[in-house]
Amino acid sequence: MSNHLLLSIAGLTKVFGGLVAVNQISFDIQAGEVVGLLGPNGSGKTTLMNLISGALRPTQGSVTLEGRRLTGLPPHRIAATGVARTFQLVRVLPSLSALENVMVGAVFGPDQVSPGAARAVARSVLERVGLGGREHLHPAEMTYIDQKRIELARALAADPRILLLDEWLAGLNPTELQTGIELIRSLQAEGRTVLMVEHVMDAIRSLCDRCVVMSAGSKLAEGTPAEVLANPDVIRAYLGDDHA
Amino acid sequence: MLFLILFTSLLLGGAYALMAMGLTLQYGVARIMNLSIGETLVGAAFAAFWLQTQAQVGPLWGLLVITPAAFVLNWLIYRHLLTPLVRRAKNRGMLEVDSILATFGLLFILQGVMLALFGGNYYSYSYFSEPVELFGHTFALNRIVAFAVAAAVALALYLGLNRTRTGTAVRAVSVDPVAAGLVAIDVARTSALAFAIGGALTACGGALLSMFLTFNASMGVVFTTKALIIVIMGGVGDPRGAVIAALLLALAETTVATLVDPGLTLAATYGLFVLILLFRPQGIMGRRTA
Amino acid sequence: MNTREVLIMAASGLLLAGLACLPLADEGFWLTLGISLAGYVAMSTAWALFSGPTSYVSLATAAFFGTGAYVVVNLGETAPWPVVLVVAAVCGALLALLAGMATLRLTGVHFVIFTFGLAELIRQLVTWYQTNIGGAVGQYVFVDISSAQIYWQLLALCGLVFLAGWAINRSRLGLALRVIGDDETVAAHSGINTARVKLLLFCISGAFIAVVGAVLAPRWTYIEPSIAFNSMISFQVVIMALLGGSRRLWGPLVGVIPFTVLYELISGHFPNHTHLLLGTAFLLIVYFLPQGVAGRIEQLRLRRTHRETHAARSPATLGETAR
Ligand SMILES: Nc1ncnc2c1ncn2[C@@H]1O[C@H](COP(=O)(O)OP(=O)(O)OP(=O)(O)O)[C@@H](O)[C@H]1O
Ligand SMILES: [Mg+2]
Numbered sequence: 001m002s003n004h005l006l007l008s009i010a011g012l013t014k015v016f017g018g019l020v021a022v023n024q025i026s027f028d029i030q031a032g033e034v035v036g037l038l039g040p041n042g043s044g045k046t047t048l049m050n051l052i053s054g055a056l057r058p059t060q061g062s063v064t065l066e067g068r069r070l071t072g073l074p075p076h077r078i079a080a081t082g083v084a085r086t087f088q089l090v091r092v093l094p095s096l097s098a099l100e101n102v103m104v105g106a107v108f109g110p111d112q113v114s115p116g117a118a119r120a121v122a123r124s125v126l127e128r129v130g131l132g133g134r135e136h137l138h139p140a141e142m143t144y145i146d147q148k149r150i151e152l153a154r155a156l157a158a159d160p161r162i163l164l165l166d167e168w169l170a171g172l173n174p175t176e177l178q179t180g181i182e183l184i185r186s187l188q189a190e191g192r193t194v195l196m197v198e199h200v201m202d203a204i205r206s207l208c209d210r211c212v213v214m215s216a217g218s219k220l221a222e223g224t225p226a227e228v229l230a231n232p233d234v235i236r237a238y239l240g241d242d243h244a
Numbered sequence: 245m246l247f248l249i250l251f252t253s254l255l256l257g258g259a260y261a262l263m264a265m266g267l268t269l270q271y272g273v274a275r276i277m278n279l280s281i282g283e284t285l286v287g288a289a290f291a292a293f294w295l296q297t298q299a300q301v302g303p304l305w306g307l308l309v310i311t312p313a314a315f316v317l318n319w320l321i322y323r324h325l326l327t328p329l330v331r332r333a334k335n336r337g338m339l340e341v342d343s344i345l346a347t348f349g350l351l352f353i354l355q356g357v358m359l360a361l362f363g364g365n366y367y368s369y370s371y372f373s374e375p376v377e378l379f380g381h382t383f384a385l386n387r388i389v390a391f392a393v394a395a396a397v398a399l400a401l402y403l404g405l406n407r408t409r410t411g412t413a414v415r416a417v418s419v420d421p422v423a424a425g426l427v428a429i430d431v432a433r434t435s436a437l438a439f440a441i442g443g444a445l446t447a448c449g450g451a452l453l454s455m456f457l458t459f460n461a462s463m464g465v466v467f468t469t470k471a472l473i474i475v476i477m478g479g480v481g482d483p484r485g486a487v488i489a490a491l492l493l494a495l496a497e498t499t500v501a502t503l504v505d506p507g508l509t510l511a512a513t514y515g516l517f518v519l520i521l522l523f524r525p526q527g528i529m530g531r532r533t534a
Numbered sequence: 535m536n537t538r539e540v541l542i543m544a545a546s547g548l549l550l551a552g553l554a555c556l557p558l559a560d561e562g563f564w565l566t567l568g569i570s571l572a573g574y575v576a577m578s579t580a581w582a583l584f585s586g587p588t589s590y591v592s593l594a595t596a597a598f599f600g601t602g603a604y605v606v607v608n609l610g611e612t613a614p615w616p617v618v619l620v621v622a623a624v625c626g627a628l629l630a631l632l633a634g635m636a637t638l639r640l641t642g643v644h645f646v647i648f649t650f651g652l653a654e655l656i657r658q659l660v661t662w663y664q665t666n667i668g669g670a671v672g673q674y675v676f677v678d679i680s681s682a683q684i685y686w687q688l689l690a691l692c693g694l695v696f697l698a699g700w701a702i703n704r705s706r707l708g709l710a711l712r713v714i715g716d717d718e719t720v721a722a723h724s725g726i727n728t729a730r731v732k733l734l735l736f737c738i739s740g741a742f743i744a745v746v747g748a749v750l751a752p753r754w755t756y757i758e759p760s761i762a763f764n765s766m767i768s769f770q771v772v773i774m775a776l777l778g779g780s781r782r783l784w785g786p787l788v789g790v791i792p793f794t795v796l797y798e799l800i801s802g803h804f805p806n807h808t809h810l811l812l813g814t815a816f817l818l819i820v821y822f823l824p825q826g827v828a829g830r831i832e833q834l835r836l837r838r839t840h841r842e843t844h845a846a847r848s849p850a851t852l853g854e855t856a857r
Pocket of ligand 2: 045047088
């Protein structure tokens, strides 16, 4: 695992009308790290993800991937540099089969795999997320969890340099949660870089090398999971003043 | 010359504004892209013509018949024809496509009925057509009367939207139908009301236009195009934007018709439209959404 | 290509060859009907290439069609016929490029509105040009071409459109279109340049329609802007494609035949009631056949296979529901 600077976020700001949803956020991610993005509801985590993936243009600040400036590029160009993501509200393609859904990631991803070869890639990724043998079902015939798996598989099929997961573990029952955590751990083991928004504390403690905590758009703390979860400011942000 | 152009476009813009406010209510609040709005307008023009020539009722009194009739008709159309589409649509995009196709149907049916009744000829009638001297230029009195009525109706609408409970409900649905439903606004009823008011405004604009324009049964499409472009220019769902954009459009048309060629008015409209699309696609008054 | 596709190809080839024999049997009514059917099949299939997967309702058909016809008016006598057709295709694609660049970045509504008045706009511009700069408004078309030749060219064009559609469906472009049709946000985040894909398809579709306009232009000996840029064509093409189903390559074909026959009948017997027919057809399709005939057939087939698989698995499913 080569430990070099992969993604660098500097002074990133997004204003919606009068609301500052993301306020001067800066942090770095090293290659091979799994970084957790934490914060109470409405603190701007999804907006930050949207700024990185190009769904939104920042009001100020920059995002750099290995020295290449991503700020202001349209989402398809950012995807081509190796940024892949899942969405908080799962987005699968209803008229495509599971296999085709996942192929999309490989065919249009940074490697531009040919449709024939993408089929093979999609099969193996589906196998990996636990959907082996169900390639030909359509999303409508699958459960919510399996749809989330398809979405992760689609992102993985692109063989991304960095994977953005927006509450991918939310809504899973305890057994599924364990499988989900194992899955992300296996990604970590193969050296993938992941930025994950998460509320599930177990997952954060066991997976993240480092965490960034946001509150009301600003960065509140940064450090190992144990450090940030013990930080009085963080506790106050989550639970209110009385608990600090 | 400049004054003449400005004043003429102001007079024309009044009637356009009514039609555009009608469409912006129908699309912005009831979420129906009504492509038969031009036929509503032309239908009202024919109604005014018929009342004037056959029943000896002038168009101003005629408005008292035409506007409520259009209100009722549009209410019925929304309730019985469009509500099933609203219910069926899984998302905004589906409703958009469905409503476009359904109102195409209406467009052709209305046009077919008018063709059957009046044929393809041009119609006009004379009403208040004596010249009036204003600031050294002569204008037909009917244009001035039409503008005055349009301005009064627009003002009434503005006050209605901003000063009454129902108006507030209409504006709330326009901003966010789901949230409006959560604060106990009857979204279905409010949408039907907005659609019906939109139709009534358009009909009113049509009756006023008929006082000074010649029209025929297949002209609706041209007005629909204008109304659509005004609404996009003004910013969807914003009656103030519709008024400003209507005046701008009338200005562009009048300028081109006076200085270049009356045969190029649509080109002027499109020129304006393309500028808006390229530089301010959310419209003059619209806010950029993500 | 698998065996099924080879069979379909061979069958389509035979069918085309069979249809091409029509002028040998009849030069009158049936040939006229054949020309009109072939023209509409080519146009509505080309329309659906773009509008089917993207759900952008294009009303620019008349604009492309008229552009093709006007290429013939201007070049028909001087340039060789194949060159005329190529120029028509290029002009159609250019017009699509311009219209698409202004609107395709934006929403479907912007696009519909823009295309809604496009034919009318070009008609006005051509009329203005001809009255002020280029002489007479109407012009004669002198191209030495028989009805049978027009028919054959249209048949060949239909074949080409279907081939193009088939090739697109198999390519990355086809997959990209399906993704865009389902969810543009996902498409963009997967690396698809959505604006470019839409623009490309719109140009292909516009080029084909312009060629239909060019091939059909010699049918009128006299052309004026209101004939060539008749916006009814746009609406008819939309109706036919939707009736058949615009999400399948063969869908529009299914819609064209009944609608054209009905339209010819009605316009023959009650020329003033074609509007009512169009209007009723739109409403009937929206309310009762929203996916078109092709979509309906697919739905029924899906339901049947579903029932079969369920029947086969019934003990297990019963066990599950009992739990
Ligand atoms: N497109 C938008 N337009 C206007 N405001 C927005 C938009 N997107 C997000 N916001 C606002 O920005 C703030 C941050 O939202 P965001 O979705 O980023 O929060 P979050 O941290 O992801 O919350 P959650 O944990 O609930 O997912 C919220 O107040 C939200 O209402
Ligand atoms: Mg979020």
